[in-house]
Amino acid sequence: MSGRCLEIGLLLYPGVQLAAVYGLGDLFAVANRMAASPEREGLGRLRVSHWQADDDGQVRRVFDSQPQADGAPQVVVLPPCLDAAAGYVLHSAYRDWLARLHGSGVTLASVCAGAFPLAAAGLLDGRTVTTHWALAGELAQRYPKVRVLPERMVVDDGDLVTAGGLMAWTDLGLALVTRLLGPTIAAETARYLVVDLNRESQRQFSSFVPSFDHGDAAVLNVQHWLQGQAMADASLSGMAERAGLGERTFLRRFRAATGLKPTEYCQQVRVTRARELLEFTRQSIDQVAWQVGYRDAGAFRKVFTRLVGVAPGDYRRRFGSAAR
Structure with a gap:
């Protein structure tokens, strides 16, 4: 293998959607395959790691696709979960770990309800983000310092990247491939997986859910x-x-x-x-x-x-x- 190793960490917090965890791993594996041709000598490769808190409250690496490689993740992703409440009560060890990583220059990313733990850690204050359209109102209400754009599929705010609905892990994954390996590899990865590279909005998937419990x-x-x-x-x-x-x-x-x-x-x-x-x-x-x-x-x-x-x-x- 040639080129530098670019590590993407996936956080396995309680309730995380394992389909997204393994799907992201597969997407990055395909991207590595696209980047492996001889004419792309020197292009980096993606290394995938899983991180989880142990019984002592320490967040540790529990899986590594390239265990022989050294280094730390350049990006840590909070995949989606089917129960948004899992993010509301995320163990302080996860929040502290995320804050330390972000403070050291690691890019943090989330999909769907994965934005809630980032907001709970205070990392989204004053930032522009997206989440699942059905959760946007609650995210904005719980964290009024966060600007939520529910119509967006992906919001790339530099050191923070957020994606919309449950299946938007594909959009986030391709956005990270674009950032780390370039647009050509991202386009070839999307073509191989038969997914759309340029989904910009989730408005067409959303529905209007009026509030009826206001008491008036x-x-x-x-x-x-x-x-x-x-x-x-x-x-x-x-x-x-x-x-x-x-x-x-x-x-x-x-x-x-x-x-x-x-x-x-x-x-x-x-x-x-x-x-x-x-x-x-x-x-x-x-x-x-x-x-x-x-x-x-x-x-x-x-x-x-x-x-x-x-x-x-x-x-x-x-x-x-x-x-x-």
């Missing part, structure tokens, strides 16, 4: 009303009347309860319904727009593209089942 009965009454046919024709005056409040009072209380202006909330509800119609019916896009409350199909297309990240027609081609 008047606002809740309007939310339930909007989930039905009122969605298509609701106006600010109609919503305020339904709540039994003046418009200014309704605006203030609705935003406090849901985190959104009534117009923004209605857009989310309408686009959610439009996605269902695009996925499961053969209605034209103009018909879908009309059914969810847009009399101007052009305006519908603009709102849909802004919230989902792709145009309605592209969304149907990717996720629609009625035409298959």
Whole structure:
């Protein structure tokens, strides 16, 4: 083997998704294979290690793909876990270890809920990150100093790299291959694994999950009303009347309860319904727009593209089942 050894450590904290751990190992092995051709003499190779806390609370190396090599990891990755709560109670030994590594110049990376341990260690304060779209609100609420961009698949902030949903370990892995071995090796690795190298957004996979547990009965009454046919024709005056409040009072209380202006909330509800119609019916896009409350199909297309990240027609081609 020629070239320098570039170590990527994977942290096996409690609840970690082993499929991602082994999948990352396979992805980096493929990248090494792509980098092994004679004309790439001198290109580095990726070494994969696993790290875990022992009974004494010391984080130690428990696996090494190249045990004969010396050195320490240049990057440590927190893979995803199926239970985000695992990151909330991560042993202090892990948090202290991560803080020491980061302080010594090691790049830290996370996938999905793996961002929570980094935030708990105070390492994400003032930084821009991403996580699974369904966890973004909770991450932002628990750690208000962190700027969360749930629409992004990967956020490379230099010494901190975060990736979105559970399967975004492929995106993170390819981003690290690009950084350590170059874009050509990353492209060849992606081609061999038959995965997309350039996924930038997870908005098209996300869904709007409104808050119903805020305790404001008047606002809740309007939310339930909007989930039905009122969605298509609701106006600010109609919503305020339904709540039994003046418009200014309704605006203030609705935003406090849901985190959104009534117009923004209605857009989310309408686009959610439009996605269902695009996925499961053969209605034209103009018909879908009309059914969810847009009399101007052009305006519908603009709102849909802004919230989902792709145009309605592209969304149907990717996720629609009625035409298959």
